[in-house]
Amino acid sequence: MAEAGEKETHDQFEKRFSTLVIHGFVSLSTSLGIQSGLFDALIKLKDEERTVKEIADTAGLKERYVKEWLGVMVAADIVDINPETEKYSLPPHRITFFQSGSSDSNLAVTLTDLTMYGAVYKKLLDCLKKDGPQGLSYSEYTDFHTVMSNHSSIWVLQHLVQDFIPSMPQIEERMKSGIRILDLGCGRGLASLAFAESYPNSTVVGLDISQEAINYGKERAKEKGLTNVEFIREDAACIPDDWNNTIDYIYTFNVIHDLAHADKVLLALNRILKPDGVFSMIDIDCKTKHSENASNEYCSMLYTMSLFHCLAISLFFEGSVGLGTCWGREKATEFLKDAGFQVDSITKPVGSSQAHYMCTKILK
Numbered sequence: 001m002a003e004a005g006e007k008e009t010h011d012q013f014e015k016r017f018s019t020l021v022i023h024g025f026v027s028l029s030t031s032l033g034i035q036s037g038l039f040d041a042l043i044k045l046k047d048e049e050r051t052v053k054e055i056a057d058t059a060g061l062k063e064r065y066v067k068e069w070l071g072v073m074v075a076a077d078i079v080d081i082n083p084e085t086e087k088y089s090l091p092p093h094r095i096t097f098f099q100s101g102s103s104d105s106n107l108a109v110t111l112t113d114l115t116m117y118g119a120v121y122k123k124l125l126d127c128l129k130k131d132g133p134q135g136l137s138y139s140e141y142t143d144f145h146t147v148m149s150n151h152s153s154i155w156v157l158q159h160l161v162q163d164f165i166p167s168m169p170q171i172e173e174r175m176k177s178g179i180r181i182l183d184l185g186c187g188r189g190l191a192s193l194a195f196a197e198s199y200p201n202s203t204v205v206g207l208d209i210s211q212e213a214i215n216y217g218k219e220r221a222k223e224k225g226l227t228n229v230e231f232i233r234e235d236a237a238c239i240p241d242d243w244n245n246t247i248d249y250i251y252t253f254n255v256i257h258d259l260a261h262a263d264k265v266l267l268a269l270n271r272i273l274k275p276d277g278v279f280s281m282i283d284i285d286c287k288t289k290h291s292e293n294a295s296n297e298y299c300s301m302l303y304t305m306s307l308f309h310c311l312a313i314s315l316f317f318e319g320s321v322g323l324g325t326c327w328g329r330e331k332a333t334e335f336l337k338d339a340g341f342q343v344d345s346i347t348k349p350v351g352s353s354q355a356h357y358m359c360t361k362i363l364k
């Protein structure tokens with residue numbers, strides 16, 4: 001790696017590039033291990049050394065494939081091997097990263113996005129062509145809402161009502177007394193359900209354009225016996241006028257950058273928020289200018305997510321603003337202001353790598 005200010009040499013780039021290529025391959029196999037249940041099997045077998053057969057049988061998979069997968073994991077130093085017995089183990093300090101529901105498992109959840117992107121790879125290639133399609137429809141992404149709710153579940157279950165809402169005492173008090181809350185782009189409605197359960201005096205609306213996601217939310221609400229939450233299928237850009245000045249708190253998590261008509265949706269949110277209401281926009285945190293994200297590996301992952309999903313689904317719609325995942329703080333602030341919001345603060349909530357834009361209405 002070249003030192004800051006030094007010019008990178010051919011050999012230095014070769015080393016960096018070959019690491020990148022190798023890690024790409026290992027990532028794919030690691031994702032396979034997560035989705036096939038191989039890591040679950042290793043965790044179940046504890047950190048004791050095991051044979052290929054024991055691991056394959058525990059996972060209910062074919063031994064020969066499992067042996068090859070273990071070859072990848074051992075070479076990549078993810079699974080350990082005892083050279084005397086040729087038996088395998090997953091050391092305790094690595095377990096939580098592959099244990100579903102643990103706070104370390106976010107990375108593993110993110111890794112499995114690769115398979116969803118792989119499924120649209122050829123169609124995306126066509127979109128890039130000058131005479132190709134504008135973008136990709138949500139329906140191209142099989143199981144999108146499962147993937148998405150896996151992404152947001154740790155935040156919702158461990159942070160949303162435990163520390164995020166309490167970080168805004170004025171909102172928390174009002175939620176306890178009873179207000180009207182909108183979870184816009186609610187997906188499967190995990191946050192809507194958490195609000196409804198934790199603040200029984202409040203009424204919650206989960207709104208999403210996807211019927212499949214809305215049905216899922218409705219089912220869970222029914223199972224939980226919640227009567228203070230409703231799920232509505234609607235395009236956020238078409239929220240009717242009779243909602244004007246009726247919502248006390250609006251929450252969006254990872255939604256606005258995906259919207260083809262984010263400008264129109266933000267105007268609608270401003271219209272429906274009460275004069276003393278609060279809008280929490282939680283969205284991807286990065287800079288707007290590429291030059292300010294240079295040499296930032298985390299941002300390189302975010303731009304990949306954008307290419308393969310967020311940008312492509314947004315551009316699918318006619319007249320899209322095409323924000324992309326990395327629209328960044330500067331552009332986000334500009335859009336919020338143009339829609340009539342004042343950005344009171346931008347903070348990083350505990351347990352999330354995203355930015356929280358806490359907004360109120362500019363009163364005319």
Ligand SMILES: C[S@@+](CC[C@H](N)C(=O)[O-])C[C@H]1O[C@@H](n2cnc3c(N)ncnc32)[C@H](O)[C@@H]1O
Pocket residue numbers: 148149152184185186187188207208209210213234235236237252253254255258259260
């Ligand atoms: C990235 S997902 C986030 C879902 C949810 N907030 C979560 O954290 O799991 C974005 C959501 O916005 C929804 N969406 C996209 N365009 C929409 C629109 N025009 N109106 C309402 N919802 C929309 C999608 O269906 C999807 O559920």
